[in-house]
Amino acid sequence: MSTKRDYYEILEVAKTATAEEIKKAYRKKAIQYHPDKNPGNKESEEKFKEAAEAYEVLSDENKRARYDQFGHAGVGGAASGGGFGGGMSMDDIFSQFGDIFGGHFGGFGGFGGFGGAQRGRRVNRGSDLRVKVKLSLKEILNGVEKKIKVKKYVSCSHCDGNGSEHGTSLSTCSTCNGSGVVTRVANTILGQMQTSSTCPTCNGEGKSISKKCAHCNGEGIVREEEVINIRIPAGVAEGMQLSMSGKGNAARRGGVNGDLLIVIEEEQDPNLIRDENDVIYNLFLSFPTAALGGAVEVPTIDGFAKVKIEPGTQPGKVLRLRNKGLPSVNGYGRGDELINVNVYVPENLTDKERKQLEEMNRSESFVPSASARKSVFNKFRKMFD
Incomplete structure (x- = not known):
């Protein structure tokens, strides 16, 4: 079984903690182990990812409920062989959760290209997929590995997923200069007021395409059939849902893939x-x-x-x-x-x-x-x- 640490222990919160308490605890841990504050420290980097993995589960009401009931096996640790933090890059973590830290992550400089105004860029996320897997009691007794075919959106191989013809480089959006947001200053009776909003030209992506890829029509994704190997842990039950991080639909023109949600069904045993x-x-x-x-x-x-x-x-x-x-x-x-x-x-x-x-x-x-x-x-x- 999984040797992962308890998510509540990682964030140092009680199992009865509110969503706001979990958010504050994650922010504290992320600032403590932020790579900019601990340059070259592999241990801090792992703890940074570990905190992100814990927050990814405990900040989601459904995932938290499954974790409370089934432990790590209920949220993908057993199904995918790794969790959120271990399976995603630093860029993914910042793009997924950077918004809870405001314009600058914990007051530190940028990391991996996510400094300053770039954090306003919208990061696409692919949708989740849900599949049902039927298991016999013997398979539930021992755990089982299964290969399943899934029709899903994958990154377009002709344009490397960026949506431009032959995978050519995307140009920086001239409206927002690649930030994904536009800032406006208006004079009011209270003085100058500054507002920020998603760039209407690039829809927050910060990039523009001069010529769309003919195979994916500029979306960066195409629908294909993929064979996925899943490992079901022993002892699962009817209706239990496992999650494989990043095995869902690919995101448009790059970004974070969705998850594959595996719903367990039990075959009726003739005797038991x-x-x-x-x-x-x-x-x-x-x-x-x-x-x-x-x-x-x-x-x-x-x-x-x-x-x-x-x-x-x-x-x-x-x-x-x-x-x-x-x-x-x-x-x-x-x-x-x-x-x-x-x-x-x-x-x-x-x-x-x-x-x-x-x-x-x-x-x-x-x-x-x-x-x-x-x-x-x-x-x-x-x-x-």
Whole structure:
């Protein structure tokens, strides 16, 4: 399972922290480990990315809920083999979250081309994709790797994704000088007022295309089919959603790819019923076996197991096979297999069988005692308490 640190621990906030508290905690960490403040320090850079990964999850209401329930496996760490911070560049982190720091990130200089006015440039983000993956109980027991085909938008190979013919260089927008924003100063009765807005010429991208790529019509993306290898961790459940960062649709003319969201579906098992991490099997015994005892073979998730039946086993008794259920998705133990004992009563009897049963019925051994009747009554009453 994942060895990642807890996201709340990384940002040093409680699990009950509000969105504003999480935002403030991330800003504090990002300023502390900002690359401009710690030049050449690889450890600070990793902590900077780690904080960004934690904030990427905890600042999103849906991702935070999945993380609280399933841990790292619920937000892509297990599905993709890496999280947000580990799978994106510094530019991606700044483009995604730089806006919460205002015009200058923590008061420091630029990093990777994101200094000063350039932070006003709009960064495109591709849309997320959602796919459903059906799994058997055996696949859920062990975890599984699957290859799936996904139709998605990918970067245009003819223009290298920038939307211009033959991938030629884009020119700087003359309206905003590449900043992506235009600033206007107006004289009011209160004095000069300065306002900034997205550049109407380049829509905030800071670049303009002189000749569009014929293959993607200047969008920088085309629709293709891609085979994606996904790893599903053991113990997932119906309706659980995993996320693979950056495996969704590509963004127009560069930017940040969307995510691939993997929704888990369980195939119905012919013998077993899942109850959280336990599985239930309904065992039907013949009357002689229930009365005399013996050994029977029952199905489990990964094969068969022999179960000893004690003489006089009563209908409704529950037998337990330890650790024959499903593992916890967070790696804390494994459930059991619960075997509900039922005694099969034949519907059609031969004359010989009927006579034998009538003879047995006259025996005192086949008449339930007062204590036995009381025990059955108490079990029945507990069902309605």
